[in-house]
Amino acid sequence: MSSPGSYAKGYVRWTAGGKRVMWDGNRWQQLCQIEKCLKRDQKSQGVCLIHFREQQENKLKTKTKKFKIDERPETNKSDKSRKSSQSKKASIPTRSKRIRSNNSLNGSTKTSQISPSKSHRSSRKLVLVCSSLTRQQLSQIELFCSRFSARLSNQIDETTTHLIASEVEQRVCCLTKKVFFAVAYHVYVVGHQWIEECLSKQTLLNEESYEILGDASLSSQHNGMHRSRLVREPIFKSYSYTIAVECSIGCQQGMFNRQELEELVQLSGANLLQEDNRNDLDIDTTIVVLCDDDDKLVMKKYQDIKNKVHYVIPEFFLDSIVLYEVQPIKGYELLYQIE
Incomplete structure (x- = not known):
């Protein structure tokens, strides 16, 4: 097999395992398995987000048609039961009943009024x-x-x-x-x-x-x-991290722009590093720079800072958010920083 250096940037091929990948100049990126689509694969899904949504929508349409067919006989039965019970309601005094969340699982009677469950009333x-x-x-x-x-x-x-x-x-x-x-x-x-x-x-x-x-x-x-x-506590609140957003393409197929990432940083409880507060940093503060995995020039911007600096891909921050556990920095550091 040829070495990665022999491939041109943007070269697309199929692997022996049946995966479609593209060389981005530094490493192989797994692509959507749909032919001619150059968007990245949603990891375990095999297709990009757009094609994945199309597949899910088609599945839902099939499921909905089946649900409608199965639903009709139950509707007819409930109509008959309501008619037969109307004569009894005229002579027997009734009192309001609470609708429990699991009542209708066994086909029990539904009321015409919508009654919120106890947990939602207040x-x-x-x-x-x-x-x-x-x-x-x-x-x-x-x-x-x-x-x-x-x-x-x-x-x-x-x-x-x-x-x-x-x-x-x-x-x-x-x-x-x-x-x-x-x-x-x-x-x-x-x-x-x-x-x-x-x-x-x-x-x-x-x-x-x-x-x-x-x-x-x-x-x-x-x-x-x-x-x-x-x-209900910001995930980075107890960490002495100051995060700088330096990535231009964001992550997750360009899902976030710089402003949105900065907003998330502030919501997460971490300090956001900006030009106006750069000189006010405590010496014990650790700086975490979110940057693109091929941007080696960003290191020069922070050479004069005495604090400990980690250069990581944006997924360090985003994985920590969605998992709601701060992830180990080492697994997300840029290779040229480690070398």
Whole structure:
């Protein structure tokens, strides 16, 4: 096999293991397996984010058609049971009943009024943000907001209560920009199934049974979203890290720009290194520079600083956010720094 140096930058080939890769001048990058697509693979998925969403949308359409066919007989039965019980209600005094979250699993009677579960009666108004949902799923979100007096927003901020994420498998989602911000803001990250079940049972169910456990890139069960929501403390608060954002292309296929990364740094509890506070650094502070893996010039910018400096790829910071555990710096340091 030829050495990497003999390949031109941008050269694409198939590996013996059936993977499609491209030489970027320094290392092989795994590409989407769809022919002619030059976007990076979403690690364990085999395809890029765009093609992955298309595949999920096609699967959902098939699943929805099957659900509608199975749903019709149950609807007819419930109509008959309501008619037969109307004559009894006229003579027998009734009292209001609470709808439990698991009642309708056994086909028990539903009430026409929507009754929020006990855990939500005293809570603040629900503010939802959606991530990678299909049009049909978004329609259900709008219906949910109408029935439960919730508000739909496009941006995650301090008022957001829930991020509704598209699931690649049960309680596992794709990493999107909104997922990172949801973890940083300590809000619920739940699968769209929560919306479906709440509409089906006509009550607000406990989110914990639908909370996302992991993602398709790092681990399917890292529980970072859950830890963030319970701890509600900035992940880097107890670390003497000052983070500088020097990467030009961001990461995760260019998902973040510089301004967004800086906002995440501030939300994470770390100090953001800027020109105006560069001279005010404590000598014991460790500087972590997020930079591109082929940018050797960035080291010259911090040569005059006496503090300990680590040059890492942006994934050090982002993996720490979504896992809600500060990762070892050594695994993300740039090779030319180590050498």
